[in-house]
Amino acid sequence: MSNIFIIAEAGVNHNGDVSIAKELIDAAKSAGANAVKFQTFKAEHLVSKVAQKADYQKQVSETDESQLEMLKKLELSYDDFKDLKKYCEEKGILFLSTAFDFDSIDFLESLEMPIYKVPSGEITNLPYLMKIASTGKPVIMSTGMSDLDEVGLALEVLRDNGVGTMTLLHCNTQYPTPFEDANLKAMLTLKERFGLAVGYSDHTLGIEAPIAAIALGATVIEKHFTLNKSLVGPDHKASLDPQELKAMVTSIRNIEVALGDGIKQPSVSEIMNKEVARKSIVARRNIVKGEIFTQDNLTVKRPGNGISPMKWFEVLGMSAMRDFCEDELIDL
Incomplete structure (x- = not known):
């Protein structure tokens, strides 16, 4: 059965x-x-x-x-x-x-x-x-x-x-x-x-x-x-x-x-919501090229298609490779 x-x-x-x-x-x-x-x-x-x-x-x-x-x-x-x-x-x-x-x-x-x-x-x-x-x-x-x-x-x-x-x-x-x-x-x-x-x-x-x-x-x-x-x-x-x-x-x-089958993994129906519901590291304010990333100029906001906040401490202390506008996704 x-x-x-x-x-x-x-x-x-x-x-x-x-x-x-x-x-x-x-x-x-x-x-x-x-x-x-x-x-x-x-x-x-x-x-x-x-x-x-x-x-x-x-x-x-x-x-x-x-x-x-x-x-x-x-x-x-x-x-x-x-x-x-x-x-x-x-x-x-x-x-x-x-x-x-x-x-x-x-x-x-x-x-x-x-x-x-x-x-x-x-x-x-x-x-x-x-x-x-x-x-x-x-x-x-x-x-x-x-x-x-x-x-x-x-x-x-x-x-x-x-x-x-x-x-x-x-x-x-x-x-x-x-x-x-x-x-x-x-x-x-x-x-x-x-x-x-x-x-x-x-x-x-x-x-x-x-x-x-x-x-x-x-x-x-x-x-x-x-x-x-x-x-x-x-x-x-x-x-x-x-x-x-x-x-x-x-x-x-x-x-x-x-x-279900008991396997804990994202379902087909929810995968599309990952970017919407999760967050990324973004510019808290305008950042100029060469500026050091700190807790003062970075924050975490949706969407989740950028750098994961789980890498927060890896990003802090690095230099901006270009200018960033407020709320722009940070890239390295």
Whole structure:
């Protein structure tokens, strides 16, 4: 990934409707994201009948339903995902989806998905990690709710079972994440500890945190988005709308270019200003031929196309080779 890889996380913000999913693909493409990512699962394989919803899910969905009932409403069929992958190909954006169970991994493998995303909740799921690793595909792994030891164990499993290329995403698994919990510097800790490319999966409100992550060296950014934040569902409220997504992508691309190559030298655009902004040694007053240059008859003024003031003491004490008018550039 030579450029910043931006994943527009549609997740389950299609609310189980494939037509909305296609609109999300359109929005991600229009925003300039590299990939649009969904979530592939069979609810009964993902959660038990007694699993409770997270507090943030309770606040934005029907309170009398279980997590299983909520997720059943958010499922898309495998045929739907085949349709969505084809639609992504037609639109020219990479299709990705996070698998949450073995059958879904096998299905996505049948679609020849080029990259697998391990979500934060699966980082301690040994059988799942082994299954993902068996594909041999590159892996992007979110690290929400984990410490360095847990990240290290997961990486060991992936590496020992066939994964070569891995990218770690710093993440906070709260929707939305309070800014004081974003802890962007932890991304640098991950990079230093494991020597891998790093990125940031963001759940804060707005676009400031992912832009800051780019400045810190993130190579991958993942961000939830929706068509309408007021829709019913667990992730809409903490997602970007299409205009915000486009603003984030534009800002990231600008920062990506602005980071440059790190070589400190005059840029092409500023070279033309050197003569205008810098100064030269000039005559403070009229000087006659043979007069000795002193601090009384010399000064420093713009433009900068004469003798540099850095040679001030080399010029002092020399004799004028000709007459000079006030403000005239000194030559030797």
